[in-house]
Amino acid sequence: MTTGSETAHTIVTAAILVIGDEILSGRTKDKNIGYIAEYCTAIGIDVREVRIVPDVxxxxxxxxxxxxxxxxxxxxxxxxxxxxxxxxxxxxxxAFGVTIDHDPRAVAILTTHYGEANLNEARMRMARIPAGADLIDNPVSKAPGFTIRNVHVMAGVPVIMQAMLDAVTATISTGAKMLSATVPASMGEGRIAAGLGALQKDFPDVSIGSYPKMLDGGFATDIVLRSRDQSRLDLAVRAVEGLIASLLVQRS
Structure with a gap:
């Protein structure tokens, strides 16, 4: 993998780890998972797993x-x-068997932001960084996040997390982007399911998903196709369009 760039045919995977009792209790509604997942998809990183754990x-x-x-x-x-x-x-x-202490780089950032006289014990906690970690820039509230090994540790406040994510993804490896196309079908999933199952066998390298919805008071379905190969995606789209057309003829 290369750093800070997209590599053709490379699959790069990621997980999202959300930490906080307030998320699990429902008091705070998570706004970060969907944002990170969509962001990663756009730059060629496949989010494969999400975990939410308490402050334990x-x-x-x-x-x-x-x-x-x-x-x-x-x-x-x-x-x-x-x-x-x-x-x-x-x-x-x-988790990584390293020490943790006030990091001079983080202390300098907080000193500049708050002023030395205002660096109380609580604020100094935000300067405690595991040994060997790289800092993640925080242009919003200045207290940095950090990267240790392949783990990027960011704030939970969405606007701060989003700024940190911009900083992180400018420097890390990405892979081939996932391409997608949507084919609408004016019929329910049950009518198209068997045909889609057969097409999936013909296109094992294309993910084919169906998503039901209501349209003009009736059932309809969006068929979403995903692949890293544009030519294969195009072929699969045409096959799905052909399937829908044939089913519409049968219904008429």
Whole structure:
């Protein structure tokens, strides 16, 4: 894989790790998973797995180790703020067996932002970075995230996370982009299901999914096709269009 660029025919995978009791309790509605997944799809990274874990050190450690081993990238959100329950940084350090301390680079950033006189104990917690980690720029509130191994640790606040994600993805490996096309069908899934199943066998390299909806008071279906090969995608689209046309003739 190359860094910061797209590599033809390379599949790069990722997982999303959301950390926070407030997400699991429902008090805070997650807005990061969908954003990260859509963002990754656009730049050629396949999100294969999502986990949400509480603010419990052992569970964070278990999750990050498993996801880091399975995927090229792990995008983690939440738990790097100034309060006592923000334990993500310490958990990441333990997960990779490194020490954690106030990072001079992070301290300098916070000193510039807050002023030395205003750097209280709580704010200094945000300067604690695992040894060997690279900082992730935070242009919104300045307190940095960090990358350790292949895990990118970002804030949970959506506007801050989004800015950090821009910084991260400018420097990491990506792969061949997934292409997609949508074919509308003015009929329910049940009528088209058998034909789509047969076409899927003809195009094993193209993902074919059906999504029902209501249209003008009746059932309709959107057929979504996905492939990294434009020529194969085009062939599959034409095959689905032909299937729909034949079913419409049978119905008339």
């Amino acid at each position: 050190e052992d569970e964070i450690i278990t999750a990050v180790r498993a996801l880091s081993e399975r995927h090229d990238h792990v995008f983690s959100t939440g738990g790097i703020g100034p309060t006592h329950d923000d334990i993500t940084a310490d958990a990441m350090a333990k």
